[in-house]
Amino acid sequence: MSLTNTDLHSSLKKYFGFSKFKGLQENVIQNVLDDKDTFVIMPTGGGKSLCYQLPAIMKEGTAIVVSPLIALMKNQVDAIRGISEQNGIAHVLNSSLTKTEIKQVMEDISSGVTKLLYVAPESLTKEEYVDFLRSVKLSFVAVDEAHCISEWGHDFRPEYRNLKGIINRLGDDIPIIGLTATATPKVQEDIIKNLGMSDALVYKASFNRPNLFYEVRPKTQNVDADIIRFVKQNQGKSGIIYCLSRKRVEELAQVLQVNGVSAVPYHAGFDAKTRAKYQDMFLMEEVDVVVATIAFGMGIDKPDVRFVIHHDIPKSIESYYQETGRAGRDGGEGHCLAFYSYKDVEKLEKFMSGKPVAEQEIGNALLQEIVAYAETSMSRRKFILHYFGEEFDEVNGEGANMDDNSRNPKPKEEAMNEVVK
Ligand code: ADP
Ligand code: MG
Numbered sequence: 001m002s003l004t005n006t007d008l009h010s011s012l013k014k015y016f017g018f019s020k021f022k023g024l025q026e027n028v029i030q031n032v033l034d035d036k037d038t039f040v041i042m043p044t045g046g047g048k049s050l051c052y053q054l055p056a057i058m059k060e061g062t063a064i065v066v067s068p069l070i071a072l073m074k075n076q077v078d079a080i081r082g083i084s085e086q087n088g089i090a091h092v093l094n095s096s097l098t099k100t101e102i103k104q105v106m107e108d109i110s111s112g113v114t115k116l117l118y119v120a121p122e123s124l125t126k127e128e129y130v131d132f133l134r135s136v137k138l139s140f141v142a143v144d145e146a147h148c149i150s151e152w153g154h155d156f157r158p159e160y161r162n163l164k165g166i167i168n169r170l171g172d173d174i175p176i177i178g179l180t181a182t183a184t185p186k187v188q189e190d191i192i193k194n195l196g197m198s199d200a201l202v203y204k205a206s207f208n209r210p211n212l213f214y215e216v217r218p219k220t221q222n223v224d225a226d227i228i229r230f231v232k233q234n235q236g237k238s239g240i241i242y243c244l245s246r247k248r249v250e251e252l253a254q255v256l257q258v259n260g261v262s263a264v265p266y267h268a269g270f271d272a273k274t275r276a277k278y279q280d281m282f283l284m285e286e287v288d289v290v291v292a293t294i295a296f297g298m299g300i301d302k303p304d305v306r307f308v309i310h311h312d313i314p315k316s317i318e319s320y321y322q323e324t325g326r327a328g329r330d331g332g333e334g335h336c337l338a339f340y341s342y343k344d345v346e347k348l349e350k351f352m353s354g355k356p357v358a359e360q361e362i363g364n365a366l367l368q369e370i371v372a373y374a375e376t377s378m379s380r381r382k383f384i385l386h387y388f389g390e391e392f393d394e395v396n397g398e399g400a401n402m403d404d405n406s407r408n409p410k411p412k413e414e415a416m417n418e419v420v421k
Pocket of ligand 2: 048049144
């Protein structure tokens with residue numbers, strides 16, 4: 001498909017109302033329009049969806065979008081429908097649809113109205129769907145959150161494993177675009193191998209977040225007092241405090257409240273209504289702080305979160321990057337403070353000991369990396385970016401002085417001794 005830049009820009013404006021592409025979007029989209037396999041690695045919020053939505057709208061046929069979460073699919077479908085008078089431009093195909101609804105979806109696809117069909121991988125194993133999709137014109141398959149393919153990612157889903165086989169059944173040489181915010185080389189290798197995309201063009205954006213300040217402090221008996229002091233010094237600012245256990249979430253939220261901080265707890269043990277209420281209170285700024293397990297944050301876009309505190313060290317650098325990434329989305333200040341004690345590492349190890357051996361091995365390897373991060377005396381930004389396969393110049397790079405180690409360099413010995421073991 002041969003298009004000029006003007007065509008692309010006017011479509012961007014017409015369908016999405018944006019006047020410029022973000023980062024690598026234009027190159028990615030051009031590649032997809034050319035029917036080539038494409039692999040996109042961009043941080044969360046980088047604008048990955050547009051990389052398949054725009055070419056899907058512009059191309060003949062229907063693009064299949066594989067996505068792991070029904071809630072995310074629904075959001076995207078609603079958003080896409082908003083750009084067109086035709087409701088059928090985007091559909092979700094899943095087991096919750098009635099027979100009549102399925103018939104409508106199939107009709108819209110057959111008549112060429114539907115440009116984007118969102119499916120969960122398990123729906124693609126249904127014979128009747130596969131048979132139907134083989135019989136219609138497909139433009140390409142987008143595999144969103146492609147890291148779900150890899151056991152080395154933070155969200156492994158076995159159903160993602162067989163995608164390539166299924167895609168092959170849908171037709172010959174259907175182009176694939178894989179997208180992820182996971183930048184670790186191991187996960188990337190798995191994705192490329194699994195989707196058979198060794199010839200794909202890879203577009204990788206930088207993962208540097210220059211406005212975030214990274215700090216690690218030793219975790220002592222007084223961690224609650226340390227957190228209260230930090231939050232009080234940042235009064236009126238929005239922040240997230242992550243804890244490993246639901247019990248700790250509730251305790252800490254209460255301790256904060258008793259000390260005059262407006263805080264709510266959040267974890268998956270609350271019913272949906274309560275969770276929604278606390279989440280809204282945080283988003284609407286009725287409270288400053290949410291104390292949460294990792295159940296909080298997926299898909300939450302509050303641009304002015306000013307700090308993210310880890311009461312417990314997370315299970316991998318990747319999780320740490322994702323969770324701290326919720327700070328400073330607006331480009332303003334974002335303080336990422338982690339409390340670290342080796343005891344917590346042992347807790348996490350114990351937690352894993354009941355799991356299958358292969359899973360344990362991976363879990364332990366990831367854990368060793370976050371321990372190394374906590375104990376390092378080098379630029380933390382350099383450490384994180386190195387983990388994601390990216391070079392960082394700790395003298396002149398963007399955000400060079402934005403971590404505790406770079407601000408106050410310490411002899412290595414001293415840095416190690418401070419950590420309570
Ligand atoms: P990702 O999937 O990479 O996390 P999204 O696709 O959800 O990111 O996009 C993040 C945000 O960026 C969305 O609000 C989207 O509307 C916005 N966005 C995407 N592309 C552009 C663009 N070219 N100009 C302005 N905003 C954009
Ligand atoms: Mg996305």
